[in-house]
Each structure stands twice: as C-alpha cells, then as structure tokens.
Amino acid sequence: MQKPVLLITLTVLSLLSAAQTEDEKFIRKIFDEALTSGKAFEVLEYMCTNIGPRLSGSPGAAAAVEYTRQVMQHYGFDSVWLQPIMVPHWVRGKPETGRIVNSKKLGMQPVNVCALGGSVGTGPAGVLAGVVEVRSWDELKKLGEQGRVKGKIVFFNRPMDPRVLQTFSAYGTAVDQRANGASEAAKFGAVAALVRSMSPNPEDYPHTGSLRYALNVPKIPAAAIATNHADLLSRLLADDPNLQFYLEMHCETLPDAPSFNVVGELRGSENPKNYIVVGGHLDSWDLGQGAHDDGAGCVQSIEALRILRSLGYKPRHTLRAVMFMNEENGLRGGLEYARAAAERKEVHIAAIESDRGGFVPRGFTVPTTAAAKAKVQSWKPLLEPYGVHDFSTEGGGADISPLAPQGVPLLGLLPDSQRYFSYHHTPEDTIDKVDRRELALGAAAMAAMVYLIDRYGLK
Amino acid sequence: MQKPVLLITLTVLSLLSAAQTEDEKFIRKIFDEALTSGKAFEVLEYMCTNIGPRLSGSPGAAAAVEYTRQVMQHYGFDSVWLQPIMVPHWVRGKPETGRIVNSKKLGMQPVNVCALGGSVGTGPAGVLAGVVEVRSWDELKKLGEQGRVKGKIVFFNRPMDPRVLQTFSAYGTAVDQRANGASEAAKFGAVAALVRSMSPNPEDYPHTGSLRYALNVPKIPAAAIATNHADLLSRLLADDPNLQFYLEMHCETLPDAPSFNVVGELRGSENPKNYIVVGGHLDSWDLGQGAHDDGAGCVQSIEALRILRSLGYKPRHTLRAVMFMNEENGLRGGLEYARAAAERKEVHIAAIESDRGGFVPRGFTVPTTAAAKAKVQSWKPLLEPYGVHDFSTEGGGADISPLAPQGVPLLGLLPDSQRYFSYHHTPEDTIDKVDRRELALGAAAMAAMVYLIDRYGLK
Numbered sequence: 001m002q003k004p005v006l007l008i009t010l011t012v013l014s015l016l017s018a019a020q021t022e023d024e025k026f027i028r029k030i031f032d033e034a035l036t037s038g039k040a041f042e043v044l045e046y047m048c049t050n051i052g053p054r055l056s057g058s059p060g061a062a063a064a065v066e067y068t069r070q071v072m073q074h075y076g077f078d079s080v081w082l083q084p085i086m087v088p089h090w091v092r093g094k095p096e097t098g099r100i101v102n103s104k105k106l107g108m109q110p111v112n113v114c115a116l117g118g119s120v121g122t123g124p125a126g127v128l129a130g131v132v133e134v135r136s137w138d139e140l141k142k143l144g145e146q147g148r149v150k151g152k153i154v155f156f157n158r159p160m161d162p163r164v165l166q167t168f169s170a171y172g173t174a175v176d177q178r179a180n181g182a183s184e185a186a187k188f189g190a191v192a193a194l195v196r197s198m199s200p201n202p203e204d205y206p207h208t209g210s211l212r213y214a215l216n217v218p219k220i221p222a223a224a225i226a227t228n229h230a231d232l233l234s235r236l237l238a239d240d241p242n243l244q245f246y247l248e249m250h251c252e253t254l255p256d257a258p259s260f261n262v263v264g265e266l267r268g269s270e271n272p273k274n275y276i277v278v279g280g281h282l283d284s285w286d287l288g289q290g291a292h293d294d295g296a297g298c299v300q301s302i303e304a305l306r307i308l309r310s311l312g313y314k315p316r317h318t319l320r321a322v323m324f325m326n327e328e329n330g331l332r333g334g335l336e337y338a339r340a341a342a343e344r345k346e347v348h349i350a351a352i353e354s355d356r357g358g359f360v361p362r363g364f365t366v367p368t369t370a371a372a373k374a375k376v377q378s379w380k381p382l383l384e385p386y387g388v389h390d391f392s393t394e395g396g397g398a399d400i401s402p403l404a405p406q407g408v409p410l411l412g413l414l415p416d417s418q419r420y421f422s423y424h425h426t427p428e429d430t431i432d433k434v435d436r437r438e439l440a441l442g443a444a445a446m447a448a449m450v451y452l453i454d455r456y457g458l459k
Numbered sequence: 460m461q462k463p464v465l466l467i468t469l470t471v472l473s474l475l476s477a478a479q480t481e482d483e484k485f486i487r488k489i490f491d492e493a494l495t496s497g498k499a500f501e502v503l504e505y506m507c508t509n510i511g512p513r514l515s516g517s518p519g520a521a522a523a524v525e526y527t528r529q530v531m532q533h534y535g536f537d538s539v540w541l542q543p544i545m546v547p548h549w550v551r552g553k554p555e556t557g558r559i560v561n562s563k564k565l566g567m568q569p570v571n572v573c574a575l576g577g578s579v580g581t582g583p584a585g586v587l588a589g590v591v592e593v594r595s596w597d598e599l600k601k602l603g604e605q606g607r608v609k610g611k612i613v614f615f616n617r618p619m620d621p622r623v624l625q626t627f628s629a630y631g632t633a634v635d636q637r638a639n640g641a642s643e644a645a646k647f648g649a650v651a652a653l654v655r656s657m658s659p660n661p662e663d664y665p666h667t668g669s670l671r672y673a674l675n676v677p678k679i680p681a682a683a684i685a686t687n688h689a690d691l692l693s694r695l696l697a698d699d700p701n702l703q704f705y706l707e708m709h710c711e712t713l714p715d716a717p718s719f720n721v722v723g724e725l726r727g728s729e730n731p732k733n734y735i736v737v738g739g740h741l742d743s744w745d746l747g748q749g750a751h752d753d754g755a756g757c758v759q760s761i762e763a764l765r766i767l768r769s770l771g772y773k774p775r776h777t778l779r780a781v782m783f784m785n786e787e788n789g790l791r792g793g794l795e796y797a798r799a800a801a802e803r804k805e806v807h808i809a810a811i812e813s814d815r816g817g818f819v820p821r822g823f824t825v826p827t828t829a830a831a832k833a834k835v836q837s838w839k840p841l842l843e844p845y846g847v848h849d850f851s852t853e854g855g856g857a858d859i860s861p862l863a864p865q866g867v868p869l870l871g872l873l874p875d876s877q878r879y880f881s882y883h884h885t886p887e888d889t890i891d892k893v894d895r896r897e898l899a900l901g902a903a904a905m906a907a908m909v910y911l912i913d914r915y916g917l918k
Contacts, residue, residue, distance in 0.1 A: 031624075035659075113756045161493060162896070165490075200896065360819075360877050389848070408769075436881075437621070437626075437877045438878065
C-alpha cells in the first residue's frame with residue numbers, strides 16, 4: 001500500500017520540481033533580458049528630458065500619452081488604445097513667494113514654499129498674517145476654540161518621523177496635514193495654511209502634493225514649506241510669537257480637460273477575456289520630471305510586457321500595461337478603468353502597480369485575501385535570488401484600488417523606500433536620480449510576477 | 460527530575476529573552492540616534508565639498524587626515540592618534556587624450572580615456588599605433604605568439620557582466636584586465652594597453668583604478684576607456700582592423716610621500732587591550748570626490764563610535780575607528796596597521812570594514828571560521844527589522860585583510876550593490892550620489908554590530 005503512494009508522491013514531486021526548474025530558467029531569462037537589453041531607462045530618459053512634467057491637463061501630460069502609445073505600438077503589442085477621461089486642470093501660475101516678516105531676530109527672511117495642488121491662489125496682493133504653529137488636530141481644535149486661529153496662518157509642523165524604517169509608513173502618519181490642513185484651519189477662521197513638507201530630511205526645497213477642500217468650508221490658500229525653513233519658522237516663532245508671514249500664490253483651477261489612460265495589450269492564448277494588469281500613473285506633479293513618481297512605474301509596466309514578448313512568451317490571459325492618468329489629483333484614470341472594466345464584465349485575475357519609485361526592488365505588496373497572498377508568498381524562493389524577498393505588506397496602489405470592489409487581487413512592486421521622500425513631489429525628481437540597473441531589476445521583477453500569475457493564477 | 464530541568468530551562472530562556480529584549484531596545488536606540496541626530500552625512504559632505512579627492516600623497520589626503528582627526532577629537536573620543544606611513548605618490552598630470560584615428564568610417568574620433576593609477580606616461584609625443592582587441596588571456600596569448608601584438612595597443616574589452624546580480628562579483632571577473640593587462644600585453648611587445656572601464660553600464664566617462672606592473676617586463680602606458688567608447692572602438696575595428704589609436708598621458712610616479720592612518724578610540728572598561736576595529740579607507744582616486752569610495756566607509760566608522768558614545772554605552776573592549784590610508788594603490792595603511800598590531804601584541808576581537816559604498820545596508824559579510832560566522836548569523840533577527848538580512852557572503856575588506864594571519868575575524872558592511880559601479884573610480888563619485896538616510900542606516904548597522912561583538916564576542 002505504501003508503494004503507489006510513494007510513487008505518486010515522487011511523480012508529483014518530480015513534476016513540481018520540473019516546473020520549478022522551468023520557472024527558475026524562465027525568470028533567469030527575464031532578468032537577463034532586462035539587464036542586457038532593457039529599454040526602461042531610455043524610455044524614461046526620453047519622457048523626463050524631452051517631455052518633462054506631466055500634470056493632468058497639461059501639454060506635457062498629452063505628450064506623454066502620445067509618447068507611451070507610440071512606444072507600445074513600436075514594440076508590436078497586439079493592441080494599444082486610449083481610454084478617454086476628463087481630468088482636473090490645476091495650474092501653479094507664477095512662482096510663489098513666501099516670507100517671514102517682522103521677525104525680531106531676522107526681520108524679513110525669504111523661505112521656500114510651493115502651493116499645494118488644488119489650492120486656491122492668494123490673489124495678487126498676497127496674504128499677510130500672524131502664524132499659529134500646531135502639530136496635532138487636538139492642538140488646532142484647542143487654539144481654534146480659544147479664538148486664536150481666526151485671521152491667522154496655521155502652520156502644520158508635525159514632521160514625518162525619520163525613525164520609521166519604511167518611509168511610506170512615516171508619510172502615512174503625516175500626510176493628513178497636507179490633505180486636510182487647509183479646511184480644518186479654515187473651520188476656525190484661518191486665512192491660509194502652511195504645511196511642513198512631507199520629508200524626513202532637512203531640505204531647502206518644498207514638496208507639493210494634493211489637498212482636499214471639505215464641502216461648505218471656505219477655501220483658503222495652502223502651501224508646503226521646505227523642512228529647513230519650517231524648522232527656522234518654528235524657532236523664530238518660539239522667540240517671537242507675533243512675527244508675520246507673507247504668502248503669495250497665483251495658482252488656480254481651470255475647467256476640466258480631456259485626457260486618457262493609455263493601454264497596451266498582449267492577447268491571451270487561452271483566456272483572452274481574463275486580464276492581468278500592470279500599471280503606473282503617467283501624470284506627475286508640475287515640479288521636477290516625475291522620474292520616480294511615477295515615470296518609473298509606467299516604463300516598468302511597459303517593459304514587463306516587452307520583456308515577455310521579446311522572450312516569445314505566449315500568455316494564457318491577456319496582459320495589459322496601463323498608464324493611468326491623474327493619480328496625483330483626482331484618480332480619474334483609475335476610477336474610469338475600473339468602471340469600464342465592470343461595464344464590460346472583464347475578469348481581472350490580478351492588478352500590479354508600481355508607484356513607489358524606480359529603486360532597487362525588495363519585494364511585492366501582496367493581496368489581502370489568504371489564498372492569493374499565500375500563492376504570491378509561495379513564489380518567494382523564485383525571486384529571492386534577485387534580492388526580491390519581502391512579501392509581508394498587504395495592498396496594491398492608488399490607481400488599481402478602484403478594482404478592489406470587483407474582488408481583484410491587488411499587488412504592488414515594493415522597492416527600497418529610503419530615497420523616495422528625498423525626491424517625491426519636488427524639483428529634485430529628475431532622471432539623474434534614477435539608476436539604470438535598479439529600474440531594470442524592478443521591471444524584471446514585475447515581468448516575473450506577471451508570468452507566475454499568468455501560469456498559476458492566484459486561487 | 461523533570462521539574463528542575465524545566466525550571467533551569469525556563470530561567471535560561473527568560474534570561475536569554477531579557478538579553479534579547481535589552482539588545483533589541485539598545486539597537487533601536489542606535490538607529491534612532493543615527494536617523495534623528497546622525498552626523499555622518501554632514502561630515503562626508505564637508506570632506507567631499509571642501510576637501511575633494513584624496514589620492515595618496517596628495518594635499519587632499521593630508522587635509523582629510525587632519526579633518527577626520529579633528530572630527531574624532533571634537534566628538535570627545537578617548538584618544539585620537541596618527542599612525543605614520545609612507546605612501547606611493549602617483550600623479551595624473553594634464554588631462555589625457557584618446558583618439559581613434561584613420562578610421563575609414565569616422566576619420567578622427569575623440570574618445571574618453573583616463574590613465575590607470577600607477578601607469579607610466581606616454582611622453583609628450585603620445586603613442587600612435589594600431590589596435591588589437593582581446594577578450595581573454597588565451598586570445599592575447601594566441602595573437603601574441605602569432606606576432607600580432609608587437610608594436611600595437613592591446614584593447615582589453617571583456618565587459619563586466621551586467622547579468623550578475625551582485626555587481627562586486629561581476630567586477631571580480633573583469634578587473635584582472637585592469638590589474639594585469641599592461642604587463643601581459645607588454646610581454647608580447649605591445650606599446651600600450653586600453654582597458655574597457657569596469658562598469659556594467661553604457662557610459663561616456665572612464666573608470667580609473669590601479670594596475671600592477673610585473674617585474675622584469677617593460678612598463679607600458681595603460682588607460683581605461685569609457686564603456687560606450689569601448690563599444691564604438693570595437694565596432695569600428697570590426698569594419699576596419701587597420702585603424703589607429705592615439706593616446707597621450709602625462710602621469711608619473713613621484714617619490715613616496717609621508718602620510719598617516721587616523722585612529723580614534725573609545726577605551727574598553729573591562730579589556731582595554733582587546734580591540735574591535737571599524738574602518739574604511741580615507742584615500743580616494745583623484746577623479747570625483749571619493750564620496751562612496753570610500754568617504755562613506757570612513758564617516759560611517761566614525762559615526763558608529765559617536766553613536767555608541769552619545770548613548771552612554773561603556774564598551775568592554777577598546778573600540779577603534781580607523782581611517783586607513785592608501786587602499787587604492789598600495790594598501791600601505793592596512794599593512795602597517797596589522798604590522799604594528801602584531802608588534803604590540805594587540806588582540807583584535809574583530810575588524811569590520813565598510814568599503815562598498817554608502818548605499819542602503821542589506822547585510823554583513825561574515826567571518827570564514829564556523830564559530831564566528833554562526834555567532835554573527837545568530838544576530839540576524841536583531842538586524843532584520845532594519846532591512847539588514849543578508850549574512851551569506853564571507854570575507855572582510857582589503858584594508859583589514861592583513862589582520863587575517865593573526866586570526867582576526869573579519870566582517871564587512873554589505874550595502875546594496877546595484878549603483879556602486881555607476882560611480883566607482885569616476886568623476887561621478889560625488890556627494891550628490893549619497894543619500895542621507897542610506898548612509899545613516901549603514902552607520903547604525905555598524906554600530907549595532909560593534910555593540911553585539913563587544914557584548915558577546917565572536918567565539
């Protein structure tokens with residue numbers, strides 16, 4: 001009775017190990033292709049250098065739509081198409097002015113600020129007012145109820161905690177100030193909001209990013225201030241609570257503009273109506289070149305499919321590289337993609353996002369459901385030789401999040417996070433901050449994950 | 460009979476777990492100190508920006524000796540002293556000239572070259588000769604024996620394999636061309652050597668680095684050529700084997716110059732005559748600022764001791780931060796340190812080197828002896844929360860290698876290696892390529908390793 005069981009076991013084991021070896025070999029080919037003939041860096045370099053910033057509604061965003069469409073067409077993907085959407089159209093206008101004024105110690109001191117995305121402007125006369133510094137919502141409430149916020153600029157100065165190893169976690173515990181600060185301050189009669197830039201580092205340049213105005217609350221101007229200048233302002237305020245701040249911003253929101261998601265496909269040979277999506281977002285902030293955020297994720301998504309195609313891989317399911325538009329200030333692309341998918345009854349087997357920068361890959365964020373998560377984690381031995389070893393965090397990314405209600409397992413590329421917030425939403429997010437090998441390894445890791453999901457599913 | 464055993468086991472386990480918790484807490488403090496009040500980046504920034512390159516024998520090297528001495532003094536280390544040595548003194552002179560000439564396709568084409576460290580010059584008239592390309596020693600030998608090398612410039616064009624994940628491994632299989640190419644070519648009558656730069660990437664700038672002339676072989680000039688230009692030269696040669704190359708280099712070797720290792724100490728409270736060394740090398744190549752190679756390792760070594768001191772840690776053994784001089788072209792500092800240690804009968808419990816760049820730390824290279832290796836590997840759970848997870852590679856670093864015959868366990872900080880060879884030995888190795896957090900995390904990892912070795916030894 002033992003023998004047949006043993007035989008079956010041995011057969012199963014040897015089949016499994018043959019598959020393992022075949023997978024190992026194919027994944028090796030994927031990485032070899034990315035490291036010897038990879039195109040991700042050149043595509044990103046073109047996008048950063050020749051197109052530059054790509055804020056939703058800008059000519060740069062339109063150029064990036066057309067450029068990535070052409071790249072995927074040129075690679076010979078089975079179909080490349082545009083998915084029309086309307087996007088918010090916010091413009092920064094003339095550079096902002098920020099000054100500490102009437103400080104006892106320094107008199108007038110210019111500081112580096114930038115408008116938060118979506119903010120109203122100050123008007124040409126600017127805003128001149130006293131400053132109230134807060135580090136928590138409780139503090140704001142207390143001061144507000146004491147009438148000490150009215151007519152003032154509220155300065156949100158809770159830092160991104162540098163001690164937190166995963167910088168995205170530290171970001172998550174500070175970004176509420178940027179998102180909600182303006183409206184929360186306005187509820188107590190503030191005339192403007194200044195928010196400490198989202199960075200754990202001492203820096204002279206500010207970080208932009210979107211805010212959300214609450215309904216039925218006056219919209220007040222809101223700016224980010226460089227961390228070094230936030231520290232300066234805080235020190236000066238401690239000495240001299242009566243100093244004033246001058247803020248001038250010329251930003252405004254124009255009518256919504258037409259734009260697109262860009263989709264490239266490799267058609268599935270067995271289940272063409274089942275989809276695996278890899279994507280990043282094509283829009284960027286207007287400062288810098290959007291190299292890491294998220295040009296990297298876009299070119300890696302295209303590259304993942306290019307690699308599989310160039311290796312002659314015939315996918316079972318249809319593979320899609322999606323350049324989502326408008327992640328930064330609206331998520332219109334992600335929402336429309338999910339809406340249209342539901343309407344067409346498309347079955348999505350998985351969606352993988354790369355929106356954490358083009359740094360050396362260390363793992364993947366994994367689906368929240370037990371079975372899919374276990375499946376992804378079981379592939380760790382296949383990816384560990386490439387430094388991809390961390391499969392502990394759950395979740396996907398913003399653009400693919402609207403697919404969650406359809407039960408789509410969501411994953412994300414997890415690159416090393418240490419450098420990300422040195423560049424995020426700043427003029428420093430440029431192509432010279434991207435390393436060719438790190439970018440290529442991320443693209444290869446995504447291609448390998450697509451291959452494994454295509455072959456084995458996530459059930 | 461069971462009970463006492465159980466009790467003892469429980470007591471031991473609870474003691475072990477108390478120690479574990481204490482270690483966990485202290486290591487957390489180390490990382491917090493590095494990430495909130497770290498000084499490594501500022502020290503490196505000063506060294507890169509105000510001192511710049513620090514080739515052995517140069518005024519920059521002397522400035523760096525004095526600067527790091529002052530930094531450690533300023534930190535209040537128990538003693539800071541200089542260990543005198545004599546170092547080779549090679550100078551590059553006027554910038555080099557490299558040109559492809561008489562190429563059928565391009566006529567004259569300037570290419571980017573730089574002299575290899577230690578090379579003789581060409582004389583003011585330069586060298587003009589035909590080119591023979593080789594990718595292996597066998598190929599050189601074959602062509603040499605056919606008389607096809609005599610009077611020619613040998614072009615060593617075996618690339619650093621981009622497919623190898625650990626870039627130091629790829630370097631190890633290509634750098635023999637740089638080290639030995641000139642003399643091997645000279646044995647067959649070559650007049651100069653051109654070596655493809657040690658980089659896996661397409662680049663327009665050459666990588667310098669030292670060569671070794673063999674005894675009793677004519678010394679011929681040797682230069683590195685940028686990888687993009689190596690590819691160009693190779694393509695042109697394929698079409699036109701008769702093209703020529705013009706090389707002009709003004710480098711020369713001057714008499715040995717006086718210099719120093721710089722040593723800072725925190726005195727041990729229990730065994731002050733037992734030492735734990737952390738170190739990097741203070742000298743750099745003359746191109747760039749030696750930011751990653753190896754300014755990073757120096758400032759991390761100083762920072763590791765500064766952190767422990769600032770946390771009030773009383774070491775059992777004496778801790779030394781050593782800035783070794785002359786790793787790049789002689790190893791005189793490392794040799795003298797080991798010689799003097801033997802002479803004074805100093806017992807070294809461990810030596811840890813950081814000479815793989817200031818990138819995000821991923822692990823440590825571990826001692827070769829089983830017991831010490833197992834001990835280091837047993838600490839993995841304490842360091843894994845900080846992304847330091849790889850303890851699989853054996854070995855230390857060049858500067859501490861002369862301690863090996865004394866039986867000293869050697870370790871090395873193991874940062875992520877993907878970016879290193881984009882900068883190594885080039886004008887690109889500058890402070891803007893160093894990330895503050897990555898550098899700080901490496902210093903903290905070293906401090907944690909010193910703490911664990913100091914507390915538990917390596918036996």
